[in-house]
Amino acid sequence: MNRKEQKSQIGWAAPAIIAVLLFPFVFLLMLSLGRRWAYPALLPGAWTLANWQAVWSMQAGLGESLFLSLALSLSITTVSTFGSFWVSKQVAYHRYRHRWLVLAYLPYVFAPVILAACLQYFFIRTGLSGKLEGVALAQFFITLPYGIIFFTSFWTERLLALEQLIATLGGNSWQAYTKVLLPVAKGPILTCFFQLFLISWFEYGLTALIGVGKVQTLTLKVFQYVNEANIFFAALASCLLVLPPIVLLWLNKRYVFSKVI
Amino acid sequence: MFLEAKNINKCFGAEQVLDDLSLQLAEHEMLSILGRSGSGKTTLLKILAGLESPDEGEIVLEGQDMRPLPPNRRNIVYLYQEPLLFPHLNVFENVAFGLRLRKTQEGVVRKRVGEMLANLELPEQARKMPHQLSGGQRQRVAFGRALIINPKVLLLDEPFGALDAETRASMQQLLKRMAKAFAITALFVTHGLKEALIMGDRIGLMEQGKLKVYETKKAFINDTGTGVQAEADFWRGIYLES
Numbered sequence: 088m089n090r091k092e093q094k095s096q097i098g099w100a101a102p103a104i105i106a107v108l109l110f111p112f113v114f115l116l117m118l119s120l121g122r123r124w125a126y127p128a129l130l131p132g133a134w135t136l137a138n139w140q141a142v143w144s145m146q147a148g149l150g151e152s153l154f155l156s157l158a159l160s161l162s163i164t165t166v167s168t169f170g171s172f173w174v175s176k177q178v179a180y181h182r183y184r185h186r187w188l189v190l191a192y193l194p195y196v197f198a199p200v201i202l203a204a205c206l207q208y209f210f211i212r213t214g215l216s217g218k219l220e221g222v223a224l225a226q227f228f229i230t231l232p233y234g235i236i237f238f239t240s241f242w243t244e245r246l247l248a249l250e251q252l253i254a255t256l257g258g259n260s261w262q263a264y265t266k267v268l269l270p271v272a273k274g275p276i277l278t279c280f281f282q283l284f285l286i287s288w289f290e291y292g293l294t295a296l297i298g299v300g301k302v303q304t305l306t307l308k309v310f311q312y313v314n315e316a317n318i319f320f321a322a323l324a325s326c327l328l329v330l331p332p333i334v335l336l337w338l339n340k341r342y343v344f345s346k347v348i
Numbered sequence: 349m350f351l352e353a354k355n356i357n358k359c360f361g362a363e364q365v366l367d368d369l370s371l372q373l374a375e376h377e378m379l380s381i382l383g384r385s386g387s388g389k390t391t392l393l394k395i396l397a398g399l400e401s402p403d404e405g406e407i408v409l410e411g412q413d414m415r416p417l418p419p420n421r422r423n424i425v426y427l428y429q430e431p432l433l434f435p436h437l438n439v440f441e442n443v444a445f446g447l448r449l450r451k452t453q454e455g456v457v458r459k460r461v462g463e464m465l466a467n468l469e470l471p472e473q474a475r476k477m478p479h480q481l482s483g484g485q486r487q488r489v490a491f492g493r494a495l496i497i498n499p500k501v502l503l504l505d506e507p508f509g510a511l512d513a514e515t516r517a518s519m520q521q522l523l524k525r526m527a528k529a530f531a532i533t534a535l536f537v538t539h540g541l542k543e544a545l546i547m548g549d550r551i552g553l554m555e556q557g558k559l560k561v562y563e564t565k566k567a568f569i570n571d572t573g574t575g576v577q578a579e580a581d582f583w584r585g586i587y588l589e590s
Contacts, residue, residue, distance in 0.1 A: 248428055251399050254419040255426045256446045257497060266448070270436045 112329065118322030138323045148303060149320075153327055156305040159219065160287040160331075163226050167287075168280045171234025172272065178235060179242035188239060191232040199229045200292030210297055217301040225297040226290055230283045237279045241272060281339045285332055349408075350375040350533060351396075351501055356405035358391055358557075365391045366402070367557035373501070378527055378534045380548025381559065382541060382574070388557045389537040393503040396535070397426035409500060425499040429509040431490035433478035439465070440474040442489050446497035464492045467526065484515040488522065495530050502534040508543070520546050541579055545569075 118124070119138050121131025142149045178187040194202050203225055207216065215221030246268070253263045269276070291306050300307070305328050312321035351373040358366040365388045373379050383389045394400040396407060398419035407414040414422055433442050441448075444461045452460075465471045468488045478486060487507060494502060507523075508516040520543065527534065536547045544551050551568045552561040562568035569576045 245430070245432070248430070249432050249434070251397075251419070252426065252428065252432050254399070255397050255422070255424060256449065256493070257420050257423070258449045259420055262449055266445075267434055267436075271434070273436075 115322045115325050115329075118319060119326050121319065138319050141320070142323070142327065149305075149308065149324060149327065152303050152305045152308045152324075155219070155303065156288065157331065159223060159226070159304065160284055163223055163230055163287045164280055164284040167227060167230035167234050167283050168276060171231050171279070172238055172276065174231070175235045175238035176242050179239045180247065184239075188236065191235045194229045194232050199290070200296065202228065203293040203296040207296060216297060217299040219298075219302050222294050222298045222302045222304075225293050226287050229290075229293065230286055233286060234279055234283055237282065238275065241275050246271075277339050281335055284335055288328075288332060349373070350377075350410060352406075352408045353392075353396065354406040354408070356392070356395060356402045356407075358388075358395065358400070358402050365557050366395070369405070369557065369559045371552065371559055371561055373533060373535065375533055376531045377549050378532065378536055378547060379550050379552060379561070380544035381535060381537045381552045381554055382539065382544040383537070383554030384539055387554045389554055390505055392554070392559070393426055393505050393535060393537060396501070397424050397503055398422050399426065423497075423499050424501045424503060425494040425497070426503040427490060427494055427505060427507055429506045431478075431483075431486040433481075433486055433489055433493075435478055437478075438474070439470060439476050439478070439481070439489050442478065443492040443496055445493055450497070460496055461492075464496050467529065468492045468522070482515075483511050484519055487511065487519055491523065491526060495526065495532070498530075500533065502532050504534060504536045506538055507536075509538075516543075523547065541575055545576075 117131065120134050120136070122135050122137075123132030124130070125132070142153065144150070178184055178191070181187060197205070206225065206228070210216040210221050210225070215224060249267060249271075250263050253267055258266065289306055290304075291310065294302065294304055295307060298304075298307070303311075305324060309321060309324045309328055312318075312324055349372045351371075353369065353371045356366050356369040357364070369388075369392065371379070381389055381392070391400060395402050396414075398414065398417060401415070409422070409424070414424075419426075434445065437445070440461055443464055444457050447457045447460065461474075462471070465474055468491065470485060470488055470492070473481060473485060473489075478489070481489065490507075504523075508519050511519060524547070526532065536544075538544050538547070545565065545568075548565075550561060550563065551565060551574075552559050553568070553571075553574055554560075562571065562574075568574055572578075
């Protein structure tokens with residue numbers, strides 16, 4: 088095969104792969120905008136924005152779920168990112184670093200949903216079961232360890248030396264963080280923020296167990312519509328579900344794809 | 349005496365790193381400390397800077413006990429072998445760092461950093477980022493960043509260790525010149541015999557946690573334990589053979 092033929096094959100392959108990857112999303116969008124789409128029709132019988140208008144109506148509760156999920160995930164992610172940034176530093180420079188790291192891996196070794204089942208008793212006893220604060224706390228139990236694992240490799244001997252240098256130049260801990268450590272860690276922080284957001288945003292099992300169906304995040308809504316065989320609303324909720332991660336990925340693309348630790 | 353370390357002991361586990369070490373340093377004096385890797389040189393500097401605490405002993409600077417003071421309140425700057433420039437700041441901001449910490453007025457910062465960069469022969473590099481500099485230039489910026497805050501004592505931990513021979517020689521001359529211009533009081537740690545002789549007003553030899561400071565360079569050269577005689581014999585032999 089000559090170079091020209093190779094180039095022409097690659098030229099066809101790339102758009103084909105992109106089309107295959109994008110097809111489910113286009114299909115979901117069509118489903119969310121379509122009505123009267125029965126087999127064997129290739130396209131919906133009618134197009135309407137009625138489903139999307141339902142996002143803003145209180146009846147379906149989709150808009151409420153969207154804002155609840157956004158508020159929950161953004162707050163969990165923010166606290167976990169900065170919390171794990173600080174905790175990971177203590178772990179990284181601790182003499183028993185490996186023991187602490189094993190603890191951080193535990194929620195993932197057991198799987199978050201098993202962790203939730205184990206912790207459910209305590210959530211019921213403390214009255215947190217079925218409450219937003221309970222779900223937030225439960226998600227925090229998996230996002231914080233992930234952040235710690237993510238950041239532990241960031242703290243190197245070189246960074247410790249840099250911090251010590253700042254101290255001898257007259258800087259206190261706050262100045263070390265604000266003037267050097269956080270700016271230097273900007274890329275990893277944004278990458279970690281994105282990854283923690285994805286964990287929290289798509290979390291289903293743990294949220295369903297601790298929230299006992301009362302905390303209706305968007306992920307739960309999708310499953311609810313799927314179970315009800317409400318395909319048009321399921322598609323609409325799915326479209327809403329993928330939108331924030333795409334926006335966040337777009338904003339963070341420089342760091343997510345190139346500047347990982 | 350300007351700086352005094354008295355009977356410093358330090359152990360890491362079962363290993364005694366500093367063994368009843370004492371030293372005295374006069375104001376504006378540069379003391380070279382020669383020693384092999386693992387002889388305790390870095391630990392000594394870190395203890396003086398407040399980055400490590402001694403198990404026993406006293407550190408007195410201008411009559412004040414340094415032990416209760418954290419590193420950021422000692423005004424003793426510790427420079428590593430690596431320049432450790434802040435990667436997100438350009439040369440100007442790296443040099444200005446200590447002044448920014450002290451919230452110095454912008455006009456004063458510009459004037460002093462400009463003067464410092466001129467002294468370091470780096471005025472054209474002010475807007476460059478650290479990765480755009482050579483090894484020698486980075487080390488100069490590191491000196492400027494330390495000197496601009498007028499530290500009472502500068503601790504230099506093999507600062508030219510990562511440089512090639514030519515750059516090392518020019519940096520030694522630059523530091524000698526800067527030391528004179530800024531009346532620096534410094535401890536210069538090295539494992540290079542020649543470098544210790546070039547840089548120090550006096551020289552100390554560190555072995556197994558013990559420090560022996562020679563009052564004159566002549567005394568240092570004449571002591572067979574320092575290795576100067578062996579080095580001289582080696583070069584003499586090479587010369588005679590050729």
